[in-house]
Every structure is written in C-alpha cells, then in structure tokens.
Amino acid sequence: MASETTLGSGRRNWLPAWLAGDTVQGIRRQRMVLGVLFLLPTLIGLIVFVLAPIVVAVALGFMKWNVFRPPEFYGLKNFTRLFQHELVGNSFSNTFVMMAMTVGMLEVFAISLALSVHRFARSRLAYIFRTVWFLPVLLSGVSVAVTLSYLFHTDFGVVNYYLGVLGIDKVPWLVSSDIVRFSVSLATVWRNLGFTFIIYLGGVSALPQEILEAATVDGARGLKRLWLITLPLLSPTILFATVIDVIRLLQFFDEPYVMTRGGPGDSSRTTVMMVYDTAFANLEFGYASSISVILFLIILAVTGFQFLLSKRWVFYQ
Amino acid sequence: MTVINRLSTRRRGDEDVVERIPDWMPRSAADWLAMVFMLIIGILTIMPIVWVVTTSLRTPAESFTVPPEWIPRDLYFGNYLQVFDEIPFVYQMGNSFFVTLSTVVGQLTTATLAGYTFARRYLPGRDGLFWVVLATLMIPYQATLIPLFIIISRVFGLADTLWSLILTALPTAFGTFLLRQYFLQIPGEYEEAAMMDGANQFQIFRRVYLPMVAPGMAILAVLAFNGKWNDFLTPLIFMNTTSRFPITLGINDLQRYMMTGSISVVLAAIVMATLPVVLVYVFGQRYLIEGLMVGGLKG
Amino acid sequence: MGNLSRREMLQASAAGVAGAAAAALPGSVTLASAPSQDQINMRYQVFNVDNVQHMLSTYMELNPHVNIEAISVTGVDHQEVATKILATLAAGNPVDVGFACTEVTHLYAGEGLAQPLTPRLMDDADEFMEYYADTSAALSETMLYEGDVYQLMDNFNAANMFFNKNLLAEAGLEMPGKEWTKDDFYGMAQAMTGIDGSFGYGWINRFWGSWMPWIFVNDTNVLEEERAPGGEWFWDTFYAGDERAVGRGGGWRWPAPQANNPKMVEALEFVVSLTQEGLTPAVEIGGGTTLLGFFSGNKLGMTPAGGFWAGGLINSGLEPGSFDTQFWPEWKSQRHQLGVCGPWILDGGGQEDQCWDFLKHYKKREIQDALGHFTPLPLTTPTRRSLNTEERFGQTGVENWRVFYDTIDERPDTGPIAQPVFVVELTNIFTRYTGLATNGEQTPQEALDNMQAEMEDLYARNA
Numbered sequence A: 001m002a003s004e005t006t007l008g009s010g011r012r013n014w015l016p017a018w019l020a021g022d023t024v025q026g027i028r029r030q031r032m033v034l035g036v037l038f039l040l041p042t043l044i045g046l047i048v049f050v051l052a053p054i055v056v057a058v059a060l061g062f063m064k065w066n067v068f069r070p071p072e073f074y075g076l077k078n079f080t081r082l083f084q085h086e087l088v089g090n091s092f093s094n095t096f097v098m099m100a101m102t103v104g105m106l107e108v109f110a111i112s113l114a115l116s117v118h119r120f121a122r123s124r125l126a127y128i129f130r131t132v133w134f135l136p137v138l139l140s141g142v143s144v145a146v147t148l149s150y151l152f153h154t155d156f157g158v159v160n161y162y163l164g165v166l167g168i169d170k171v172p173w174l175v176s177s178d179i180v181r182f183s184v185s186l187a188t189v190w191r192n193l194g195f196t197f198i199i200y201l202g203g204v205s206a207l208p209q210e211i212l213e214a215a216t217v218d219g220a221r222g223l224k225r226l227w228l229i230t231l232p233l234l235s236p237t238i239l240f241a242t243v244i245d246v247i248r249l250l251q252f253f254d255e256p257y258v259m260t261r262g263g264p265g266d267s268s269r270t271t272v273m274m275v276y277d278t279a280f281a282n283l284e285f286g287y288a289s290s291i292s293v294i295l296f297l298i299i300l301a302v303t304g305f306q307f308l309l310s311k312r313w314v315f316y317q
Numbered sequence B: 001m002t003v004i005n006r007l008s009t010r011r012r013g014d015e016d017v018v019e020r021i022p023d024w025m026p027r028s029a030a031d032w033l034a035m036v037f038m039l040i041i042g043i044l045t046i047m048p049i050v051w052v053v054t055t056s057l058r059t060p061a062e063s064f065t066v067p068p069e070w071i072p073r074d075l076y077f078g079n080y081l082q083v084f085d086e087i088p089f090v091y092q093m094g095n096s097f098f099v100t101l102s103t104v105v106g107q108l109t110t111a112t113l114a115g116y117t118f119a120r121r122y123l124p125g126r127d128g129l130f131w132v133v134l135a136t137l138m139i140p141y142q143a144t145l146i147p148l149f150i151i152i153s154r155v156f157g158l159a160d161t162l163w164s165l166i167l168t169a170l171p172t173a174f175g176t177f178l179l180r181q182y183f184l185q186i187p188g189e190y191e192e193a194a195m196m197d198g199a200n201q202f203q204i205f206r207r208v209y210l211p212m213v214a215p216g217m218a219i220l221a222v223l224a225f226n227g228k229w230n231d232f233l234t235p236l237i238f239m240n241t242t243s244r245f246p247i248t249l250g251i252n253d254l255q256r257y258m259m260t261g262s263i264s265v266v267l268a269a270i271v272m273a274t275l276p277v278v279l280v281y282v283f284g285q286r287y288l289i290e291g292l293m294v295g296g297l298k299g
Numbered sequence C: 001m002g003n004l005s006r007r008e009m010l011q012a013s014a015a016g017v018a019g020a021a022a023a024a025l026p027g028s029v030t031l032a033s034a035p036s037q038d039q040i041n042m043r044y045q046v047f048n049v050d051n052v053q054h055m056l057s058t059y060m061e062l063n064p065h066v067n068i069e070a071i072s073v074t075g076v077d078h079q080e081v082a083t084k085i086l087a088t089l090a091a092g093n094p095v096d097v098g099f100a101c102t103e104v105t106h107l108y109a110g111e112g113l114a115q116p117l118t119p120r121l122m123d124d125a126d127e128f129m130e131y132y133a134d135t136s137a138a139l140s141e142t143m144l145y146e147g148d149v150y151q152l153m154d155n156f157n158a159a160n161m162f163f164n165k166n167l168l169a170e171a172g173l174e175m176p177g178k179e180w181t182k183d184d185f186y187g188m189a190q191a192m193t194g195i196d197g198s199f200g201y202g203w204i205n206r207f208w209g210s211w212m213p214w215i216f217v218n219d220t221n222v223l224e225e226e227r228a229p230g231g232e233w234f235w236d237t238f239y240a241g242d243e244r245a246v247g248r249g250g251g252w253r254w255p256a257p258q259a260n261n262p263k264m265v266e267a268l269e270f271v272v273s274l275t276q277e278g279l280t281p282a283v284e285i286g287g288g289t290t291l292l293g294f295f296s297g298n299k300l301g302m303t304p305a306g307g308f309w310a311g312g313l314i315n316s317g318l319e320p321g322s323f324d325t326q327f328w329p330e331w332k333s334q335r336h337q338l339g340v341c342g343p344w345i346l347d348g349g350g351q352e353d354q355c356w357d358f359l360k361h362y363k364k365r366e367i368q369d370a371l372g373h374f375t376p377l378p379l380t381t382p383t384r385r386s387l388n389t390e391e392r393f394g395q396t397g398v399e400n401w402r403v404f405y406d407t408i409d410e411r412p413d414t415g416p417i418a419q420p421v422f423v424v425e426l427t428n429i430f431t432r433y434t435g436l437a438t439n440g441e442q443t444p445q446e447a448l449d450n451m452q453a454e455m456e457d458l459y460a461r462n463a
Helices: A006-007 A024-060 A077-084 A084-119 A124-138 A141-154 A160-165 A179-204 A209-217 A222-249 A254-260 A271-281 A286-315 B028-056 B078-086 B087-122 B126-138 B140-156 B162-167 B174-183 B189-196 B202-210 B214-229 B233-238 B247-254 B263-298 C001-023 C047-064 C079-090 C101-112 C117-124 C125-132 C137-141 C166-172 C184-191 C214-217 C232-238 C262-277 C288-295 C308-315 C353-360 C366-369 C390-394 C403-410 C423-438 C444-462
Strands: B006-013 B014-020 C041-048 C066-074 C096-100 C154-159 C160-164 C200-201 C300-305 C322-324 C338-345
Touching: A006 C308, A024 A286, A024 B087, A024 B126, A024 B140, A024 B174, A024 B202, A077 A084, A077 A286, A084 A124, A084 A179, A084 A222, A084 A271, A084 A286, A084 B028, A124 A179, A124 B028, A141 A160, A141 A179, A141 A254, A141 B028, A141 B247, A141 B263, A141 C288, A141 C353, A179 A222, A179 A254, A179 B214, A179 B263, A209 A222, A222 A286, A222 B126, A222 B174, A222 B214, A254 A271, A254 C041, A271 A286, A271 B140, A271 C079, A271 C117, A286 B126, A286 B140, B028 B263, B078 B087, B078 B247, B087 B162, B087 B202, B087 B214, B087 B247, B087 B263, B126 B174, B140 B233, B140 C079, B162 B233, B174 B214, B189 B202, B202 B214, B214 B263, B233 B247, B233 C079, B247 B263, B247 C041, C041 C047, C041 C353, C047 C353, C047 C366, C066 C300, C066 C353, C096 C101, C096 C353, C101 C338, C101 C423, C117 C125, C117 C232, C125 C232, C137 C232, C137 C338, C154 C403, C160 C166, C160 C288, C160 C403, C166 C300, C184 C200, C184 C214, C184 C300, C184 C322, C214 C262, C214 C338, C262 C423, C262 C444, C288 C300, C288 C308, C300 C308, C308 C322, C338 C353, C353 C366, C423 C444
Parallel strands: C041 C066, C041 C096, C200 C300
Antiparallel strands: B006 B014, C096 C338, C154 C338, C160 C300, C160 C322
C-alpha cells in the first residue's frame, strides 16, 4: 500500500496535545471525538427530517384530524377502533402473506443469481446479465403500472397468451381473490429482484476464495459445499438483505396499488394502502397514524426477532 | 477492463494441452445449470422492458395487441420529438441530475461516517442509537409525509425548491445500515497494524477502512441514485413550479388531462429518462466489480 | 368555530411564509419580481401550467399589479391531486384559487374551504348572464351546495357510448340512433364479439364510467337523491324562462345509501351477465390506459367514455373517423351520469376580491376557448355550449360529436355521480364490491347487500 510511509509519520502537528495518539487516553479521546463527529450529520438529519415527522405522526395517532379543522385530542379511540376494525386485521394478514411469498422468492432467486453469475464473474456475458436483471429496478412508476396491467390482464394479457400457447387455460391473475396475492408478489419480485441481487452480488464477490478452495480440496462439493461453507460465509449479507427486504415489504404499497387498488374486494389490500387511503381518501389522518404506529411496532418486533435469531446462524469472520 | 480468458488443461494423448476457452463457456454440469437459470431469469426480466421500448416507437393502438408484438413494424420516432414539445424535458432532466447527484454524494458521506462509528467505534449508547436509526425505516413514509412537508415549508421555508428534495434525503438509515455491515466484515488486524505504524484515528479511517468498503459505497451509490431519480411522491408534494420539477413529475404531466395523452409518448420519455440511470449503473457496475475483486483478493 | 381557527392558521402560516421568503435563495421568483407595496401575489392551482398560459398572461397584462403563481399539480388521478391539496392545506398555505371536479365540490364547500360565490354573483349578475346562458342548467346545478354556488365551470364529461367503427363494419352494423335501447345494445355486443379475439363491450372498475351509466339508465343511483331547498335566486336570475331549469333547487343531496335496491341489483346482474356470456372481458381495475389501448387496438367494440376520449383516441393513434359516439342506450330511462370541473376560491385567504376578479376573467368565452385541454385537440368537453364546435371536434373524426353536449340539453334529467363529502371512501366501497360481483365470487345481490351495509356504516360514522 502506497500510504505506508504516511501512516508511519506519526501524529500530525495540527492535533492538539490532548488528542495526541501517543498515549492510550489520547487514542481513546480521538476515537470518541471522531465517533461523535462522524455520527452528527446522520443524527441531525434524521432528527430533523425523519424523527420529528415521526413524532408528529405518532402524536396524530392520538388525535382526530381531517386537515380542514385543527386536530382534536382523541385519546385511545383510534387504537380501540383499529383493533375492532376487520379491514385492518385483514390488511395485516395480506401484508404478511405477500411479504412472505415475495421475500422468499427474492432471497432464493437473488442468492442463486449472485452465485451463478459469480462462476462467470469477469466475462462480458456476466456484465450483460447483471445489467439486464437490474433494468426493472430502474424503470419508474407509470411504465410499471401500464406494463403490469397489460401483462396480467385476464383476457388480453401477455402472460395468459403464452400460457395459452402452452395449452394452459386463462388464469384470472388480478380478478380472483385466491390468486391475486400471488400475482402481485410475482410482479414485485420482477420489479425488485435487481435490488436484492446487487446486495448479494457484493456479498458473494467478497467471499474468501482460499476457504472455498480449501473446502473443495477437503471434499466438500456441490450442495454440501453450498450448505456448509458458502451460505454460512454469506450469512452477514443474508441477514442484511432479509432485514431490509422484510422492512421494505411489510410496507408494501406500489405494486398492489397500481395493479389492483387492493382488490378484488380487499384481498390484496396491504396495511400501507390502508394508511394511505385512510389519510388521503377518508381524511382520517389521526386514524391513519394510529395504524402506522401499530405497523411500526410490528415491523420493529419482526426485525428484533430476526436479529435475535441471527445470533444463531450469522457468522462474522 | 480486459477480459481474462481462463486456461483449461486437457489431456490429449500423452501430453497436457493448454487451450483457451472463452470465459463465458460453461465447463461443468453446475455451470450449465447456472447458465440456463440466468438465461431464463434474464429473458423474463427483459421482455416487459422490450415491450416498453418498442411501444415508445409506435402508437398505443398498435401496442396492446394479442399476441404481443415485440418488434415494432416501422420505427416511429415522433413520440420522442413530442416529449420535447410538451414538457421542458432538458430542464427537468437537469433538475433530476442536480438533485440526484447531490443526494448520492451526500448520502455516501453521511452513511460512510455513521456506518463506521456504528461498526467500529464504541460510544456509550451506540447500539441503542443504531436501533433508533434502523427504526426510522419502519414507519410508512405515507404517514410522515405531511408532517415532513410542514417542517420543510414552515420551519425551513424551502417548499418548491430543489434543496427541499436534497436535504430531506441526506440522512439515510438504509445506507448507514449497509455500510455498517461492510465495516463489520473487515478483520480487526488491519487496524492494529496501522496503529503500530503510528496512524491517528482519522488516518485509520481514511487509509485503512475506507478503501475496503468501496464496494459497499458503490452499491449504495447505485441504489441511492436509482431511488432518488425515480422518486415521485416527495416532489409531488414539495414542488409547485413546472420548471423546477424533476423528470418524474414531467413524465406524469405527459399523461395529460384525464389521461388523454399517448402512453407511447410517456414511455418515450421514460426510455430517455432511464438511459442515464442505466449508464450510471453500467459504469457503477464496472467500478463495483473492480472494487469487489480487489477486496476479494485481500480478504 | 372551525372557520375561525382555520383563518387563524392561515394568518400564522402567512407570517411563516414571509419569513421563509426572506430566507429563500436569491433568484426565487417572488423575490426577483420585487413586489411593491400593493403588489398582489395569488396562488392558483393548475393541472398543467401550459394549459392556462393564455389565461394567465392576458390577466396579468390587464392587471400589472397582480402576480399569479401557478401551483402545478401533475396528478392525473383524483387521489394525487387531493394528496397535494391536502398537503398545502396542512402546511397552512393553501392555494387562493383551486380547480376541482364534482367529486370534491361538496367536500370543499361543506368544510368551508371554498367560498360561497352567491353574493358576488348577485352583484355582478349582468356580467354572468351570457356565461350561464351558454351553459346548460344541469351543469350549473352540480356547482350548487345547500343553496349557494361554489364553483364556476370550464369542462365536463357525461358517459356516452363509444364505438369502434372497424369492429362495427366487420360485424356488418350501422351506428345506432339516439333512441336506441338496451336490447339493441345487447344484440350489437353479441355481433361484435369474437372478431379476431374481440369483445363486444368493455369497461373498468371505477366510479365514473364503470357500470354507473347502467345504474343511471335503469333510473336509480347508488345513493338516494334529493334536491336541497334554496337556489331560487340563481335560477330566477340566470335561467328565467328556461324550461330545462324548472324544478331545480339548491343543489343535490344524497341523504342515504340504496345500493341494494332492486333496480341496482338488476343493473349489476345485467353487466355481470355480459361477462359470464363472454361479451365483456374480465373487469379489471385501472386508470383507463389499458382500456384505451384495447379499444384502439380493435379488441373492444363498445365502451363508456366522454368527450375526453375524442382527443384521447387520436392521441393514442386511432385514425380520425374510426370511432364514434352515441347516447347511452335507453333502459327504464335515458338519464346519463356526468362530472363537471372548474375553479373555486379559498375562503379566508384574504384575497377573495382579487380572486373573484380573476374568475370573471376566467369565465370569458375567448379565454376558455384557448384552454390547453380544448385546444388544439379537445381532451374534454367544454361546459360552454358555444365552444362545442365543428372546428374543434370535427378534426377528431367523431361524426356524432354533438352528442356530448346534447346529452345534457336533450336529456336534462342527467345528473352528477354521487358526490357527498366522503365520496372517496364511497368510491372505494363501490369498486370493492363491484370487483367481487364481476369476478363471480359474490352474486350481485350479495355484493350489493354488503356494499349497502358498508355504506350505511359510512353514513353513520359521518352523521
């Protein structure tokens, strides 16, 4: 490393004596000061632009507010209402079902793609593949809405046309309550695979080759090697990706909103769609906030649980 | 980047013959399996995009057909020209670039610094703080959007400015989490070695750790760029003036009153607006892969 | 009470905004124009600033002391616009002049956001005689709420039947006349089904359009209808001697839901049977893009749409002359459903007088003539009768373009889609159970019983 000599040059003149790196206390102080300084931009930003709005939103959860009139205190009424509101419970179960399907498919496909493309890592073909898989992530709102409605239309849709060529009957993708959650999950996987893939790509590329090669020499091959060596080495990335994907997909909104608006009936209505409609359509901002608070607590619990479990399976070098 | 061909040894007669095999050539059953899988996913992901591109080159009347037509019969570029007639496309692209690039640079800075502390520096209450940061990801944006807009317009008076879009995006819990994981993966011996050489704490960060999380930064850059570029809801609420709109709002305008605009024109604008993002990704990927390779060798 | 606090809120926000303007970056529009003492800055919400460019520039030319700041809302669906308007309201900085359609007329009026225009209209009645004489009574009535006028108008859409003439020709059919019936429709739908994978009739699940036209021609509505008292001043002043204005009151009221009355069930059974018989493709949710695509791609013979499709179909690449329109077929009646859009004034914003002056400019014939959603292509129907011209609609190739305005002149019982203050939630309930009936998971009777129960609950909560 070219910087070797600079590193050896010891403490800089501009450092005050109490921060000098030649005593243990000095180093500790350096660490402390730098640690605080480094955190400041993120913390200040988060407090002003994220936490403050969250505090307001949480406070609104205890109020009745339709925007037109000043908010009025409402106590726990929003919360007692939501626990009796069948639609809210239903939206939570839809969200979990779709989240589970989507995250399941996402992680399996993304890990497989990352491991597959790693076999050809430096080739042009790998380059093309990596770009192609990421393309749906790059497409924005309107095009996704139009494309998905055309693809999944029961009578005129592309998917059913090709199934028809294979002799399969028309599938009512978006109009059947039993199928719609799967269709929406499928579309979400299409749209987000590139996002999860690129996270795994980083993890797979950083796998220590020596260990993998040593394992191969020791006779670990195929699925055995994948299960016993590769996946454990990849576990920090798996933890990160699943945590992020679960958090994102418990706040599922875009795809079901543009494809079904929650229908047919309420079969694909997610919790965040409830939040959005309750606030901006029904003008019950307080009630919408109370639903958000419950959703927040649930996501927090799920994420905490993931981290707790991770102590058993995540392996840091 | 040069393409390095793998060498393959094959026994022919009594002597070993070294042949050059193209590096994309599968050589084992597992390779073949991987290749077929990648091709299938590749075709499935690209087909809808092919339809988007071809539809931008014809009229909607020729597009929603059964069976679908993947290749336009004659290329019609009028949709592309019409985009420039209807919205200040170049201007709005400029706005998007300004907002997105500022956001990416800002997020890289804040996330790297914070991620480093969360992973590598002990402060009292650090882990609790990390959970607070993580928790900010868990409340739906739809619920905090109005309070955020009130803060932006009434506390800062920044409504309808590009700064409102940038500032609110600078702190990133996702990026902080991502980079924390990368910092965590670096073995501690590197730091000890640098300390032995007398490096101060900033130098350790700058010269030892930072180069090693470059892949993580590249991933964050790509994802942040893409996320901000396609952001619709925030500018919809924050921005009022057409000339200050990012391109996502401009594209929405192209749908026209009561959705009477041609969807082909909309898609033409989307294709043009997506090209820069694709380029960023292609170049970002080059850097990413290089970075990953270097990191991999060290690890 | 609510009004007073809101006004206080507005004033507080005005102070906040002033401080913000001072701190704003140099080059911001308001600072650059160096407002003098009596410079008036007016915030006007528009869909697209290009659409109203002529109106704005002519007005500011006539009134150099007024600067109109266009607040562009790019929303294409009602939800996006509402989101934006609510956000500006929450931030205490709403627009001075807004633009809205019948969906929210009652909401804005009922919540005191929009100012009643009654006294102003009475003062300036002379100036408005020509405007209302040029506007059909059924349209004007939609802008009344509890006896007062709250909005002016510039465009509307009634749901007429659109025909794909290519499929019509393939099936060997002629365009029907105005007096055609539901049975004629049924025969035509059958004839236009199965031509290279086509369906005779298609629609999407939403509120306007949707199966709402069938509800109206079956002489019923989702909600009970009645007329508020009052409004005599309006009809006596502007529509004296117009027999189409007789019997109108102070605006529509929807006192209770009636989603499962026998006529509603009959209407839903009819549209569901069309799907079951294969004359209508699967009914999906949507914003209209795919419907437009399938219609222009010769996959649908007939579909509900309004004047906005005249320009919309040309934009989507259909040749002029390859589609046409007609009244909705007669069933128990031939009453149509419509939606009307136009500007309103913020109550308590402090600039009402100037806003009213602007609205007087807005209503002028030559100003509306130049609106971007009428020119060059008509992307919706002008509420001014005299702007529905051969020159405007002829270029779209729609031979029967006169049908758009005749709908309200010749079928004056035509009325707005239900628009109580909680209309958006009502819409959600409507589309939800419509979806469950059209996909066959519930019978029309079950679906409408459930719809009725939820609507009753909604009414109870908002009582």
